[in-house]
Amino acid sequence: MPSDTVIPIEIDLITALEDRGLRKTATRSTIVARIETANDAFTAEQLCRDLPGVGRATVYRTIRHLVDAGALCKLPILDGAPMYSIARVEHHHHTICSKCGTIGEFRDSTVERVMRSLGKEIDGDIVGHRMEIFITCNRCLGISKSGASIA
Amino acid sequence: MPSDTVIPIEIDLITALEDRGLRKTATRSTIVARIETANDAFTAEQLCRDLPGVGRATVYRTIRHLVDAGALCKLPILDGAPMYSIARVEHHHHTICSKCGTIGEFRDSTVERVMRSLGKEIDGDIVGHRMEIFITCNRCLGISKSGASIA
DNA sequence: TACGTTTCTGATACTTGATATCAATACGCG
DNA sequence: CGCGTATTGATATCAAGTATCAGAAACGTA
Numbered sequence: 566m567p568s569d570t571v572i573p574i575e576i577d578l579i580t581a582l583e584d585r586g587l588r589k590t591a592t593r594s595t596i597v598a599r600i601e602t603a604n605d606a607f608t609a610e611q612l613c614r615d616l617p618g619v620g621r622a623t624v625y626r627t628i629r630h631l632v633d634a635g636a637l638c639k640l641p642i643l644d645g646a647p648m649y650s651i652a653r654v655e656h657h658h659h660t661i662c663s664k665c666g667t668i669g670e671f672r673d674s675t676v677e678r679v680m681r682s683l684g685k686e687i688d689g690d691i692v693g694h695r696m697e698i699f700i701t702c703n704r705c706l707g708i709s710k711s712g713a714s715i716a
Numbered sequence: 717m718p719s720d721t722v723i724p725i726e727i728d729l730i731t732a733l734e735d736r737g738l739r740k741t742a743t744r745s746t747i748v749a750r751i752e753t754a755n756d757a758f759t760a761e762q763l764c765r766d767l768p769g770v771g772r773a774t775v776y777r778t779i780r781h782l783v784d785a786g787a788l789c790k791l792p793i794l795d796g797a798p799m800y801s802i803a804r805v806e807h808h809h810h811t812i813c814s815k816c817g818t819i820g821e822f823r824d825s826t827v828e829r830v831m832r833s834l835g836k837e838i839d840g841d842i843v844g845h846r847m848e849i850f851i852t853c854n855r856c857l858g859i860s861k862s863g864a865s866i867a
Numbered sequence: 868t869a870c871g872t873t874t875c876t877g878a879t880a881c882t883t884g885a886t887a888t889c890a891a892t893a894c895g896c897g
Numbered sequence: 898c899g900c901g902t903a904t905t906g907a908t909a910t911c912a913a914g915t916a917t918c919a920g921a922a923a924c925g926t927a
Contacts, residue, residue, distance in 0.1 A: 588894055588903060610884070620906035625885060646884060663843055671837060675830045680849070683824055689851035692814055696847045698831070700840035739874060739923055761913075771877035776914065797913065 578651070581636035582627075592619055596627045606640050606648040606668045640668055658695065662702035669702070729802070732787035733778075743770055747778045757791050757799040757819045791819055809846065813853035820853070 578597040579589055587593075599615055600607070612624045628649060631637040640648040640659055648668065658676065660669040680694050729748040734740055750766055751758070763775045779800060782788040791799040791810055799819060809827065811820040831845050 590894070590904065592893095592905065608884095621884095622886075622907085623905055626904090660838060660840070662840065669839060671834075673830070673834055673837065675833065679824070679826045679830055682826065683822075683849070686822060686824065687811060687849060687851060688820060689811070689813065689853040690857060691849055691851050693850035694848060695850070697845060698834070698838060698842055699844035699846070700838060700842050702840040706841060741875065741923070743876065743922095759913095772913095773878085773915075773917095774876055777875090 578631060578636050581634040582630055585630065585634050587630060592623055593627055595619060596624060597631075600631075600637070600649075600651065603650075606650040608646045608648050610646060658697065660698045660700050660702075662705055663699045664701055664705040667702055667704075671698075729782060729787050732785040733781055736781065736785050738781060743774055744778055746770060747775060748782075751782075751788070751800075751802065754801075757801040759797045759799050761797060809848065811849045811851050811853075813856055814850045815852055815856040818853055818855075822849075 578600060579594060582593060582597075583589055595616060596612065596619060599612060609625055609628055612628070613619070613621050616624065628637065632639055632649070636652055637649045638652040640650055650668070650670075653670075656677070657670045657672045660671060661667070662669075676694075676696055680691065684691055729752060730740055730745060733744060733748075738744075746767060747763065747770060750763060760776055760779055763779070764770070764772050767775065779788065783790055783800070787803055788800045789803040791801055801819070801821075807828070808821045808823045811822060812818070813820075827845075827847055831842065835842055
């Protein structure tokens with residue numbers, strides 16, 4: 566039942582930038598449009614490839630701005646270049662398929678509760694946390710265990 | 717009471733390499749000695765700097781071998797180059813001071829229990845997990861709140 | 868111990884991700 | 898419209914990490 570708990574809080578990325586005193590430009594709109602239509606996490610290099618008219622420097626700068634604004638979240642990475650996705654939910658964690666690298670999201674209040682109880686054992690003030698669950702996703706399971714319930 | 721739960725299982729790193737069919741060489745002994753005397757996590761570049769007689773390629777290769785052998789663990793990173801530390805304990809997580817970047821270790825069975833209960837919500841088979849707690853460490857707290865209980 | 872095969876080493880060149888520079892351009896307020 | 902400031906992007910540069918490959922070292926064997 567609690568499977569579709571991801572609440573898509575649509576953040577207007579351009580607004581997020583403007584709120585930080587940054588100008589609304591054609592280039593930024595292009596980048597942001599590309600990001601907003603992405604369902605999945607992406608790397609900076611992917612954006613560069615998809616937006617050949619836009620300079621690398623600008624892509625990297627814009628991503629940094631969006632992360633600083635809290636509109637993008639820098640995802641855990643298995644290896645290689647960091648990935649980003651729109652920060653749609655208040656606080657969540659990520660699943661990473663160790664076969665195909667696909668990144669998913671989940672939320673669970675238990676994790677947050679554990680964090681609070683952990684406070685006493687930790688040698689300092691907790692300011693945040695991050696959890697990554699490595700999985701073999703259903704699709705990859707379907708591929709290896711040939712004959713499962715995936716198209 | 718459960719503060720000193722870190723059990724230092726001394727792993728002989730050279731043995732770990734030999735078990736994988738790799739030769740015992742002077743260079744590897746040098747690298748391993750440096751790693752074994754390190755109390756803290758380190759980066760590949762740090763090793764290169766500390767061992768000027770050893771080639772970069774060899775340092776990087778040896779680290780990879782040790783990680784593959786399970787003798788080193790690749791740590792979560794805040795930003796920049798990945799860090800490594802000796803895999804002393806069976807399973808643990810890391811604290812990262814967001815001021816000074818110092819990495820610490822902790823274990824807590826609650827986290828493992830949560831993982832198990834999380835299984836049903838996750839869209840695949842869980843094969844592992846990783847948790848990072850971002851803190852302001854006591855030392856940094858002592859520096860900012862001048863007059864605290866740290867030397 | 869000497870030998871030969873195999874592995875290892877490290878200087879170098881290269882790849883890739885990301886940042887710095889800076890002249891030309893675009894924004895947006897008055 | 899026109900000006901000051903922010904933005905852009907080609908390019909150079911930086912940094913982490915890998916590929917290459919000739920020479921050196923390990924180690925089983927005799």
